Amino acid sequence: MSRFGMYVKVTAKPGERDALVEILLEGEAAMQAMEECELYIVNVSDTESDAIWVTEVWNSPEAHRASLDHEDTKASIARAMPLIAGVESTTIRPVGGKGLRFRYPLRSLEKVLPPHKTGLPCKPTIRSKRS
Template identity: 55%
Template sequence: MSKYGMQAIFTAKTGQRDVLANILLEAAAGLQSIKDCELYIVSVPETDPNAVWVTEVWSSSEAHKASLSLEETKAAIQRAKPLIDGIEAVELKPLGGKGIIS
């Protein structure tokens, strides 16, 4: 089974980036006990006041899909939706590197 990755750029509604980032950081904290989530990083670029980037690596695409059915995940999505103007996401196949469990 190969690893699954995703790079997502969330465009927050004007003035809502920090609120959205905090919701995503809470989601990241909730994933600490999920073994199949190997990496979940929330970042903001200094050049875009509305963007929040999320980088994820999972043991498999099935593990990622399963995480979306967790009650905490569903609640975070519902809280975040009204703050989001758009999402660009790219699914990736992580090959390796520092921080990736082989």
């Protein structure tokens, strides 16, 4: 089963970024109770004063969708909406890296990435000893 992730850029209305960050961080407490949520990070931009980036990784797209039906999530969204000027999101499929435990060996990455992208040798290398 593939993981599901999102990068979400939330643009706050002018002067509302900090209040919106607080609401998003309150959501982190609910995420702790959801085993299916593997990563939930709220970031602020140093170059865009109203921008907030949220990084999420879930064990499946279904788990993410189900999280939106939780009462805590619905309440947080309702409180956040008046503070939001815009939202952009990109869905992602995490395949490796530091910070997440992956349940498959590195070699299985060949199924999702070409060999030159995995860092694995493309062909077996035979080295001979020279005398």
